Structures are given as C-alpha cells and as structure tokens.
Amino acid sequence: MIRTLLIANRGEISLRIQRTCKRLGIRTVAVYSDADRNSPFVKNADLSYYIGESEPSKSYLSIPSILKAVRETGTDAVHPGYGFLSEKTEFAQALAAAGILFLGPRPESVDLMGDKIRSREAMIAAGVPVVPGTDGNTQDPKTLLNEAKKIGFPVMIKASAGGGGKGMKRVYSEEEFLSSLESAQREASNAFGDSRVFLEKYVSNPRHIEVQVFGDSKGKVIHLFERECSIQRRHQKVIEESPAPNLDPKLREEICAVAVKAASSIGYLGAGTVEFILGEDGSFYFLEMNTRLQVEHPVTEIVTGIDLVEWQIRISEGKTLVELLAGSSVKQSGHAVEARLYAEDPENEFLPSIGKIEYASFPEIQNVRVDSGVETGSEVSLYYDPMLAKIIGNGKTREEARKNLIQALENTVVFGPTTNASYLKGILSHPEFAKGNTNTHFLERHQISVGGEGEEKDALAKVASLLFGRRKKAPSIWEAIGTKDLWEVRK
Incomplete structure (x- = not known):
C-alpha cells in the first residue's frame, strides 16, 4: 500500500494529484524549485522538498535531485504527472532500481513508445493501421526525397523522438522538401538530442482522436472511450472534449477496440493514451501512444465518473481491473469540453505573458470544473509552460457543456499577465465549432475574434485588483461589483 507519494511535477497537475491522495489518506510530497517556492502546490502538500534552481534541467528534470528527495522523505511511490520526467525511460528505471513504485507503465513500454519509428514498427506487427510512410532506417536526404515522391505530396516530416509539434513539417511539394527536411532534423536535434526523422502521408482535413486506455499486471487492457483533440494551434492542443462530436457509433467502437489492441500488444500497464488521425473517409x-496521464484527462473523468489518478494508484498497488470495476462496465455519460487557459497574448503572436498575477478569480458554478495551479500573487515564470488553468464545462449534451464553458470563461478574471480567455471563448462561440465541424486545420481556416469583450474584461480585472489588492482571501468579485453577471457591468 502507498502511504507516501512524491509528485515529480509542479503546478495544476501536482495539485490535482494531491486532491485524490488526500481523499485516499495518502501523504503527499511536493518538490519545488526556486521559482515555485511560494506556489499553491507547494503550500498544499503535506511535505515539500527543495530540489534546485529554477531552470528545469537543474530541478524538475534532474533525476539525482528527485531521487534524493525520494530517499529523504520516506517516499513509497512517485507520480510523474505529465511533461518533465514522465516519459523518460531512465527515470522509471532508476525508481525501479531503488525499489520505488512508479505510477506509470513499465520502463520498456516508455522506451518503445517514446521512439516514433520503433513504435510504428510495433504497431504494424500488431496489425494496427498506421499512416503510409517510411520506417526511418535511412536519413539520407536524396533517399527520403525519393520516398516522399512514392508516398505522394503532401507529406509530413516527423521527428522520431518527437512530440508537441517539434521537428514536424508539412511539405506540399518536391521543391520545398530538402529545406524542410534540414529544418526538421535541426529542430529535432535541438529539442530531443536526436535528429532522426521519418515520413508519413499527409491526411487531408484530419481529425485528432485519442483513446484513454488502462492496463493491469494480469495483462488485461480496457478503454475509457475517446477524446476529440482536433482544435490545435501549431500542433498544440487548445480545446479537448468527450465524446467526439459527429462520430459514428460503430466507428467509435472500432477505434476504441484498436486502441485496446495496440496497448495489449505491448503488455501495457497503467494509464495511457493511444492517439489516432481520422480521415474524412472514416x-x-x-x-x-502517450505513456502517461494526459493534460486533458478531466474530460474522461467527467464522462465516465472515474478518478484516473486513483486508478493509477490502485493499479500500481497491484489491484486488477476486474477488482476496480467490481462487476460493472465503463460507461460514457453526458459531455465535457476543456479549454486550456494560458498566460499568453493572442494579439501578439501568442507570446507568453509573464509576471505577477495581481488578482485571479475562477468560477465556482455548477457543471464547471477548474484545475488551476495559480492564485492571486502567483508569478508566471519564464522557466515553465504558462498554462494557468484547465477549465472544463460539462452537461447532458454537447451544447450544454459548450455554453457552460463559455459562461465559465466569461466569469474568469486574471489581472496581470494577458490571457487567452477571450480567444478560447471565440473558438467555442464559432458557428462551425458549435456544429461540431472540427478538424486540425480549424484555427488556420477560421478567424477567431480576440478583442472587444476581452478588452472590457481586462478593464474589469483592473477594477478587481484595485478593490482587493493583495489580500489572500478576497471576497468574490461578484460581491464587490454587486452583480452575478460580469457582462452587466459597463463603463
């Protein structure tokens, strides 16, 4: 049984894991850097441990520092969250060598799925459909150009060790191939220390569908249905939802079954996500495959009623899926839509907006969940991803969930750094999004408004800051302004 859990991460995901641990009576250990010394996740944990300077390489990415914290805090298990060390094989191996439970898959699964070329080969062997492309065995530019011609343009160049859009290029013609290849290899080398790339056929107007899977130590794997993640900017997810809109029920069943087949073929243990590209023809x-808990896991939790972190803990303790299900089956009920709130400026090329949060107020309304890692007085640092919160609307229908999320964004106030709140609201309010007509080119093809209401909200946020100053427990902004609807307040 896990008595003490160290969370090798920061921000909102650390707080989210802590919530489940507190409910289960598990002591939590937060690790922190100089920049995070006064962060909410540090103050909320049962125990906190300093691991180094603000630069990730000297703190959250330092395996020796994390292992020292594990030894000195009496830790039984480590949850890696997402990002940082969550998909580093050497970290999982180091914990195993130290006799510490890793709330993730077996190291060999992490290693296999972290290599895009090897994972592709494994899926082909398992009979899982893969996009037509190359195996990555050759990196010779002329050979790759010939392969691209055989596949047919447009093609995608992808980094073998990549993710998050780094080292990825879409190439439409033979003339631009070699320069794009050189750029992709350079970018891959800088990001991952591995310049290898492979080619894939570009699927036009694709949707991005992913399936949440869970495996136990007895070899059983199940799925917890799908998520739609097609709303992306520069290959980074912006809006996620479940169920996927306008998806034929039989196709949903088929995709989920293939995801289980993929995970089963590698003896997968714990939580993972199998990602697919869906063409217009079905x-x-x-x-x-992402061998960790996903950023967007709350939408699955809402539509299934399952605490995925608790399942990670129980699976790591040796529980089986049969025991966790207790004779029931996983069902998909209602709808959930998640938006990622970032400290960034949509009107200035989405540049990160760092600095002190003078005032922050997130909605506490029915059918809305907020997973946040900041509060009034928090600092948005240049060292880490500037995500402030994940805001999730839910309802019996997609339309209810969409409207609840829009209302939540309207009632979100952050003064200090600029946020993308009005941009998110613009996406959710777009007629084509409302119809569920989404694909990965949605943001390229549709103009999203970011002015007007966003500017007015910024002005009201200034009012909130002046009213509340730096008080730690400020009253609700609605009490101070005297209305339940932010948009009733005008100059």
Whole structure:
C-alpha cells in the first residue's frame, strides 16, 4: 500500500494529484524549485522538498535531485504527472532500481513508445493501421526525397523522438522538401538530442482522436472511450472534449477496440493514451501512444465518473481491473469540453505573458470544473509552460457543456499577465465549432475574434485588483461589483 507519494511535477497537475491522495489518506510530497517556492502546490502538500534552481534541467528534470528527495522523505511511490520526467525511460528505471513504485507503465513500454519509428514498427506487427510512410532506417536526404515522391505530396516530416509539434513539417511539394527536411532534423536535434526523422502521408482535413486506455499486471487492457483533440494551434492542443462530436457509433467502437489492441500488444500497464488521425473517409491511423496521464484527462473523468489518478494508484498497488470495476462496465455519460487557459497574448503572436498575477478569480458554478495551479500573487515564470488553468464545462449534451464553458470563461478574471480567455471563448462561440465541424486545420481556416469583450474584461480585472489588492482571501468579485453577471457591468 502507498502511504507516501512524491509528485515529480509542479503546478495544476501536482495539485490535482494531491486532491485524490488526500481523499485516499495518502501523504503527499511536493518538490519545488526556486521559482515555485511560494506556489499553491507547494503550500498544499503535506511535505515539500527543495530540489534546485529554477531552470528545469537543474530541478524538475534532474533525476539525482528527485531521487534524493525520494530517499529523504520516506517516499513509497512517485507520480510523474505529465511533461518533465514522465516519459523518460531512465527515470522509471532508476525508481525501479531503488525499489520505488512508479505510477506509470513499465520502463520498456516508455522506451518503445517514446521512439516514433520503433513504435510504428510495433504497431504494424500488431496489425494496427498506421499512416503510409517510411520506417526511418535511412536519413539520407536524396533517399527520403525519393520516398516522399512514392508516398505522394503532401507529406509530413516527423521527428522520431518527437512530440508537441517539434521537428514536424508539412511539405506540399518536391521543391520545398530538402529545406524542410534540414529544418526538421535541426529542430529535432535541438529539442530531443536526436535528429532522426521519418515520413508519413499527409491526411487531408484530419481529425485528432485519442483513446484513454488502462492496463493491469494480469495483462488485461480496457478503454475509457475517446477524446476529440482536433482544435490545435501549431500542433498544440487548445480545446479537448468527450465524446467526439459527429462520430459514428460503430466507428467509435472500432477505434476504441484498436486502441485496446495496440496497448495489449505491448503488455501495457497503467494509464495511457493511444492517439489516432481520422480521415474524412472514416479511415484512421495510429499516430503515437502517450505513456502517461494526459493534460486533458478531466474530460474522461467527467464522462465516465472515474478518478484516473486513483486508478493509477490502485493499479500500481497491484489491484486488477476486474477488482476496480467490481462487476460493472465503463460507461460514457453526458459531455465535457476543456479549454486550456494560458498566460499568453493572442494579439501578439501568442507570446507568453509573464509576471505577477495581481488578482485571479475562477468560477465556482455548477457543471464547471477548474484545475488551476495559480492564485492571486502567483508569478508566471519564464522557466515553465504558462498554462494557468484547465477549465472544463460539462452537461447532458454537447451544447450544454459548450455554453457552460463559455459562461465559465466569461466569469474568469486574471489581472496581470494577458490571457487567452477571450480567444478560447471565440473558438467555442464559432458557428462551425458549435456544429461540431472540427478538424486540425480549424484555427488556420477560421478567424477567431480576440478583442472587444476581452478588452472590457481586462478593464474589469483592473477594477478587481484595485478593490482587493493583495489580500489572500478576497471576497468574490461578484460581491464587490454587486452583480452575478460580469457582462452587466459597463463603463
């Protein structure tokens, strides 16, 4: 049994894991850097441990520092969250060598799925459909150009060790191939220390569908249905939802079954996500497998009623899926839509907006969940991803969930750094999004308004800051302004 859990991460995901641990009576250990010394996740944990300077390489990415914290805090298990060390094989191996439970898959699964070329080969062997492309065995520019011609333009160049859009290029013609290849290899080398790339056929107007899977130590794997993640900017997810809109029920069943087949073929243990690209003709192909808890896991939790972190803990303790299900089956009920609130400026090329949060107020309304890692007085640092919160609306229908999320964004106030709140609201309010007509080119093809209401909200946020100053427990902004609707307040 896990008595003490160290969370090798920061921000909102650390707080989210702590919530489940507190409910289960598990002591939590937060690790922190100089920049995070006064962060909410540090103050909320049962125990906190300093691991180094603000630069990730000297703190959250330092395996020796994390292992020292594990030894000195009496830790039984480590949850890696997402990002940082969550998909580093050497970290999982180091914990195993130290006799510490890793709330993730076996190291060999992490290693296999972290290599896009090897994982592709494994899926082909398992009979899982993959996008037509190369195996990555050759990196010779002329050979790759010839392969691209055989596949047919447009093609995608992808980094073998990649993710998050780094080392990825879409190439439309032979003339631009070699320069794009050089750029992709350079970018991959800088990001991952591995310049290897492979080619894939570009699927036009694709949707991005991913399936949440869970495996136990007895070899059983199940799925917890799908998530739609097609709303992306520069290959980074912006809006996620479940169920996927306008998806044929039989196709949903088929995609989920293939995801289980993919995970089962590698003896997968714990929580993972199998990602697919879905073509207009209904054909779908394996993209990659993320061997960790996803940022967007709350939408699955809402529509299934399952605490995925608790399942990670129980599976790591040796529980089986049969025991966790207790004779029931996983069902998909209602709808959930998640938006990622970032400290960034949509009107200035989405540049990160760092600095002190003078005032922050997140909605506490029915059918809305907020997973946040900041509060009034928090600092948005240049060292880490500037995500402030994940805001999730839910309802019996997609339309209810969409409207609840829009209302939540309207009632979100952050003064200090600029946020993308009005941009998110613009996406959710777009007629084509409302119809569920989404694909990965949605943001390229549709103009999203970011002015007007956003500017007015910024002005009201200034009012909130002046009213509340730096008080730690400020009253609700609605009490101070005297209205329950932010948009009733005008100059």
